[in-house]
Amino acid sequence: MSEGVSGVVLAGGLGRRMGGVDKGLVMLDGEPLVAHVLARLAPQVDEILITANRNLERYRAFGHAVLEDRIAGFAGPLAGLHAGLCAASQALVLSVPCDVPALPGDLAARLMRGLRAAGAEAAVARAGGRLHPVFCLCRRDLRQRLETFMGGGGRRVQGWLETVDCAVVDFDEPRCFHNINTPADLPGS
DSSP states (O other), X not given: OOXXXXXXXXXXXXXGGGTTOOGGGSEETTEEHHHHHHHHHGGGOSEEEEEXXXXXXXXXXXXXXXXXXSSTTTOOHHHHHHHHHHHOOSSEEEEEETTOTTXXXXXXXXXXXXXXXXXXXXXXXXXXXXXXXXXXXXXXXGHHHHXXXXXXXXXXXXXXHTTSOEEEEEESOGGGGOOOOSGGGSTTO
């Protein structure tokens, strides 16, 4: 990849469906969910940023920069993406949630191919006929447009993506996008 990619792990949510627990720190096979995500993401990107709004020191222990949302009030994944776009050192930013331990090992490369083939500003994953907009590769220079969208009250990732030139990239492995939203989603539950 000629353009560098900053990976942004979105770990700033409230974890409501997980009973208010910080999902990135929920244990799976002896490690926090975020550790599984970092292990799969690290070989694919040039830098990793973690967005979190609590337990900052625990996230810093993973050895990556930790960013708090710049938009107050737990405004969702878009606020985390915004923080990542503000801090990224690379021209492209790949966002992934902290609760998808089996994310594809070729996610960045495939989204990059889709983005380039379409001449798009962003690319998102689709698997099993379902769009996964939080798995988004976008140009860092979309930051201002994201700020404008959120300033107007927009909070849905898919809603924002409808305002930019976005390619959709199909993946054949829906299980790679399975997220751990509730305690029942954990294996063995």
